Amino acid sequence: MPNIYDLAxxxxxxxxxxxxxxxLKNAYEKVMNDPSTxxxxxxxxxxxxxxxxxxxxxxxITEEEVNKAKQVVDLVQQNEDISKLMEEEQRxxxxxxxxxxxxxxxLEELYGEDQ
Amino acid sequence: MPNIYDLAxxxxxxxxxxxxxxxLKNAYEKVMNDPSTxxxxxxxxxxxxxxxxxxxxxxxITEEEVNKAKQVVDLVQQNEDISKLMEEEQRxxxxxxxxxxxxxxxLEELYGEDQ
Numbered sequence: 001m002p003n004i005y006d007l008a009x010x011x012x013x014x015x016x017x018x019x020x021x022x023x024l025k026n027a028y029e030k031v032m033n034d035p036s037t038x039x040x041x042x043x044x045x046x047x048x049x050x051x052x053x054x055x056x057x058x059x060x061i062t063e064e065e066v067n068k069a070k071q072v073v074d075l076v077q078q079n080e081d082i083s084k085l086m087e088e089e090q091r092x093x094x095x096x097x098x099x100x101x102x103x104x105x106x107l108e109e110l111y112g113e114d115q
Numbered sequence: 116m117p118n119i120y121d122l123a124x125x126x127x128x129x130x131x132x133x134x135x136x137x138x139l140k141n142a143y144e145k146v147m148n149d150p151s152t153x154x155x156x157x158x159x160x161x162x163x164x165x166x167x168x169x170x171x172x173x174x175x176i177t178e179e180e181v182n183k184a185k186q187v188v189d190l191v192q193q194n195e196d197i198s199k200l201m202e203e204e205q206r207x208x209x210x211x212x213x214x215x216x217x218x219x220x221x222l223e224e225l226y227g228e229d230q
Protein backbone atom coordinates (compact mmCIF):
# COMPACT_ATOMS: atom_id res chain seq x y z
CA MET A 1 0.00 0.00 0.00
CA PRO A 2 1.57 3.30 -1.05
CA ASN A 3 2.13 5.91 1.64
CA ILE A 4 -0.32 8.83 1.36
CA TYR A 5 2.48 11.36 1.91
CA ASP A 6 4.46 9.88 -1.01
CA LEU A 7 1.34 10.24 -3.18
CA ALA A 8 0.93 13.83 -2.01
CA UNK A 9 4.55 14.59 -2.96
CA UNK A 10 3.96 13.00 -6.39
CA UNK A 11 0.98 15.31 -6.85
CA UNK A 12 2.99 18.31 -5.68
CA UNK A 13 5.70 17.50 -8.22
CA UNK A 14 3.08 17.05 -10.94
CA UNK A 15 1.48 20.40 -10.09
CA UNK A 16 4.85 22.12 -10.14
CA UNK A 17 5.57 20.71 -13.61
CA UNK A 18 2.05 21.22 -14.97
CA UNK A 19 1.23 23.61 -17.83
CA UNK A 20 -1.14 25.42 -15.45
CA UNK A 21 1.55 26.16 -12.87
CA UNK A 22 4.24 26.99 -15.40
CA UNK A 23 1.91 29.46 -17.17
CA LEU A 24 1.10 31.10 -13.80
CA LYS A 25 4.79 31.29 -12.92
CA ASN A 26 5.64 32.94 -16.24
CA ALA A 27 2.78 35.43 -15.91
CA TYR A 28 3.75 36.21 -12.31
CA GLU A 29 7.42 36.74 -13.16
CA LYS A 30 6.55 38.99 -16.10
CA VAL A 31 4.55 41.25 -13.74
CA MET A 32 7.22 41.18 -11.02
CA ASN A 33 10.06 41.99 -13.42
CA ASP A 34 8.54 45.27 -14.58
CA PRO A 35 8.73 47.78 -11.69
CA SER A 36 5.78 49.93 -12.78
CA THR A 37 3.56 46.89 -13.46
CA UNK A 38 4.64 45.38 -10.13
CA UNK A 39 3.69 48.58 -8.32
CA UNK A 40 0.28 48.66 -10.01
CA UNK A 41 -0.29 45.02 -9.06
CA UNK A 42 0.83 45.54 -5.44
CA UNK A 43 -1.45 48.56 -5.18
CA UNK A 44 -4.37 46.47 -6.48
CA UNK A 45 -3.68 43.66 -3.98
CA UNK A 46 -3.34 46.10 -1.06
CA UNK A 47 -6.63 47.80 -1.97
CA UNK A 48 -8.44 44.45 -2.20
CA UNK A 49 -6.99 43.19 1.07
CA UNK A 50 -7.82 46.41 2.86
CA UNK A 51 -11.48 46.33 1.73
CA UNK A 52 -11.79 42.62 2.60
CA UNK A 53 -10.47 43.23 6.10
CA UNK A 54 -12.89 46.11 6.64
CA UNK A 55 -15.77 43.97 5.40
CA UNK A 56 -14.81 41.08 7.69
CA UNK A 57 -14.55 43.38 10.69
CA UNK A 58 -17.94 44.88 9.87
CA UNK A 59 -16.47 48.36 9.27
CA UNK A 60 -18.25 50.75 6.94
CA ILE A 61 -16.74 51.22 3.48
CA THR A 62 -17.10 54.82 2.27
CA GLU A 63 -18.20 55.81 -1.23
CA GLU A 64 -14.76 57.34 -1.75
CA GLU A 65 -13.11 53.98 -0.98
CA VAL A 66 -15.45 52.16 -3.37
CA ASN A 67 -14.65 54.65 -6.15
CA LYS A 68 -10.92 54.39 -5.50
CA ALA A 69 -11.13 50.58 -5.63
CA LYS A 70 -13.02 50.75 -8.94
CA GLN A 71 -10.34 53.00 -10.43
CA VAL A 72 -7.61 50.57 -9.33
CA VAL A 73 -9.50 47.63 -10.89
CA ASP A 74 -10.02 49.56 -14.15
CA LEU A 75 -6.33 50.34 -14.26
CA VAL A 76 -5.12 46.77 -13.75
CA GLN A 77 -7.65 45.38 -16.24
CA GLN A 78 -6.13 47.59 -18.92
CA ASN A 79 -2.71 46.13 -18.22
CA GLU A 80 -2.25 43.09 -20.40
CA ASP A 81 0.36 41.39 -18.17
CA ILE A 82 -1.73 41.75 -15.00
CA SER A 83 -4.89 40.55 -16.79
CA LYS A 84 -2.97 37.51 -17.97
CA LEU A 85 -1.71 36.84 -14.42
CA MET A 86 -5.23 37.09 -12.97
CA GLU A 87 -6.50 34.72 -15.65
CA GLU A 88 -3.76 32.17 -14.86
CA GLU A 89 -4.44 32.50 -11.11
CA GLN A 90 -8.10 31.76 -11.77
CA ARG A 91 -7.17 28.73 -13.88
CA UNK A 92 -4.89 27.25 -11.21
CA UNK A 93 -7.39 27.98 -8.43
CA UNK A 94 -10.03 26.04 -10.37
CA UNK A 95 -7.62 23.10 -10.79
CA UNK A 96 -6.75 23.12 -7.07
CA UNK A 97 -10.44 23.29 -6.18
CA UNK A 98 -11.11 20.25 -8.41
CA UNK A 99 -8.19 18.36 -6.84
CA UNK A 100 -9.42 19.18 -3.37
CA UNK A 101 -12.88 17.80 -4.25
CA UNK A 102 -11.29 14.59 -5.60
CA UNK A 103 -9.18 13.85 -2.53
CA UNK A 104 -11.91 14.61 0.02
CA UNK A 105 -14.40 12.34 -1.79
CA UNK A 106 -13.82 9.31 0.51
CA LEU A 107 -14.73 11.46 3.53
CA GLU A 108 -17.73 12.98 1.82
CA GLU A 109 -19.02 9.51 0.89
CA LEU A 110 -18.51 8.19 4.41
CA TYR A 111 -20.32 11.06 6.11
CA GLY A 112 -23.00 11.24 3.43
CA GLU A 113 -24.02 7.58 3.79
CA ASP A 114 -26.27 7.82 6.81
CA GLN A 115 -27.74 11.26 6.40
CA MET B 116 4.41 14.53 -17.83
CA PRO B 117 1.67 12.92 -15.73
CA ASN B 118 -1.73 14.58 -15.63
CA ILE B 119 -2.42 16.33 -12.29
CA TYR B 120 -5.93 14.86 -12.15
CA ASP B 121 -4.53 11.33 -12.51
CA LEU B 122 -2.16 12.07 -9.62
CA ALA B 123 -5.07 13.43 -7.56
CA UNK B 124 -7.05 10.22 -8.20
CA UNK B 125 -4.00 8.15 -7.15
CA UNK B 126 -3.90 10.13 -3.91
CA UNK B 127 -7.65 9.70 -3.40
CA UNK B 128 -7.29 5.93 -3.85
CA UNK B 129 -4.33 5.90 -1.45
CA UNK B 130 -6.30 7.85 1.15
CA UNK B 131 -9.26 5.51 0.81
CA UNK B 132 -7.01 2.48 1.39
CA UNK B 133 -4.92 4.09 4.14
CA UNK B 134 -4.88 2.87 7.74
CA UNK B 135 -6.05 6.35 8.80
CA UNK B 136 -9.18 6.26 6.64
CA UNK B 137 -9.98 2.61 7.35
CA UNK B 138 -9.74 3.25 11.11
CA LEU B 139 -12.05 6.26 10.80
CA LYS B 140 -14.50 4.24 8.71
CA ASN B 141 -14.58 1.43 11.28
CA ALA B 142 -15.04 3.88 14.15
CA TYR B 143 -17.79 5.74 12.27
CA GLU B 144 -19.66 2.55 11.39
CA LYS B 145 -19.45 1.29 14.96
CA VAL B 146 -21.14 4.49 16.18
CA MET B 147 -23.72 4.47 13.38
CA ASN B 148 -24.66 0.82 13.92
CA ASP B 149 -25.68 1.33 17.55
CA PRO B 150 -28.94 3.33 17.59
CA SER B 151 -28.45 4.83 21.07
CA THR B 152 -24.79 5.77 20.38
CA UNK B 153 -25.81 7.22 17.01
CA UNK B 154 -28.48 9.35 18.67
CA UNK B 155 -25.97 10.62 21.25
CA UNK B 156 -23.51 11.47 18.48
CA UNK B 157 -26.16 13.18 16.32
CA UNK B 158 -27.26 15.21 19.32
CA UNK B 159 -23.65 16.27 19.95
CA UNK B 160 -23.16 17.31 16.31
CA UNK B 161 -26.44 19.24 16.24
CA UNK B 162 -25.54 21.08 19.44
CA UNK B 163 -22.10 22.00 18.08
CA UNK B 164 -23.48 23.15 14.73
CA UNK B 165 -26.19 25.20 16.39
CA UNK B 166 -23.70 27.03 18.64
CA UNK B 167 -21.30 27.61 15.73
CA UNK B 168 -24.06 29.13 13.61
CA UNK B 169 -25.13 31.42 16.45
CA UNK B 170 -21.54 32.51 16.96
CA UNK B 171 -21.01 33.20 13.25
CA UNK B 172 -24.20 35.23 13.08
CA UNK B 173 -23.14 37.21 16.15
CA UNK B 174 -26.11 35.97 18.20
CA UNK B 175 -25.83 35.79 21.95
CA ILE B 176 -25.33 32.36 23.50
CA THR B 177 -27.16 31.99 26.82
CA GLU B 178 -25.66 30.44 29.93
CA GLU B 179 -28.30 27.71 29.68
CA GLU B 180 -27.10 26.83 26.18
CA VAL B 181 -23.46 26.74 27.32
CA ASN B 182 -24.36 24.42 30.21
CA LYS B 183 -26.41 22.17 27.94
CA ALA B 184 -23.50 21.96 25.48
CA LYS B 185 -21.09 21.05 28.30
CA GLN B 186 -23.41 18.25 29.42
CA VAL B 187 -23.60 16.88 25.87
CA VAL B 188 -19.77 16.96 25.56
CA ASP B 189 -19.35 15.22 28.95
CA LEU B 190 -21.78 12.55 27.84
CA VAL B 191 -20.08 11.79 24.51
CA GLN B 192 -16.63 11.79 26.09
CA GLN B 193 -17.74 9.01 28.40
CA ASN B 194 -18.78 6.93 25.41
CA GLU B 195 -15.82 4.87 24.27
CA ASP B 196 -17.00 4.44 20.67
CA ILE B 197 -17.65 8.15 20.15
CA SER B 198 -14.32 9.11 21.77
CA LYS B 199 -12.59 6.71 19.41
CA LEU B 200 -14.42 8.23 16.42
CA MET B 201 -13.45 11.76 17.44
CA GLU B 202 -9.84 10.68 17.84
CA GLU B 203 -9.79 9.09 14.37
CA GLU B 204 -11.43 12.20 12.87
CA GLN B 205 -8.69 14.32 14.42
CA ARG B 206 -6.03 11.98 13.05
CA UNK B 207 -7.39 12.10 9.49
CA UNK B 208 -7.90 15.86 9.64
CA UNK B 209 -4.25 16.27 10.58
CA UNK B 210 -3.19 14.07 7.65
CA UNK B 211 -5.40 16.03 5.22
CA UNK B 212 -4.02 19.31 6.57
CA UNK B 213 -0.46 18.02 5.99
CA UNK B 214 -1.36 16.90 2.47
CA UNK B 215 -2.92 20.26 1.71
CA UNK B 216 0.28 22.02 2.84
CA UNK B 217 2.39 19.73 0.62
CA UNK B 218 0.39 20.31 -2.56
CA UNK B 219 0.08 24.09 -2.16
CA UNK B 220 3.83 24.46 -1.60
CA UNK B 221 4.64 25.44 -5.22
CA LEU B 222 2.16 28.32 -4.97
CA GLU B 223 3.43 29.39 -1.57
CA GLU B 224 7.00 29.45 -2.88
CA LEU B 225 6.05 31.44 -5.96
CA TYR B 226 4.11 34.09 -4.05
CA GLY B 227 6.63 34.19 -1.22
CA GLU B 228 9.61 34.92 -3.50
CA ASP B 229 9.17 38.64 -3.95
CA GLN B 230 7.66 39.60 -0.63
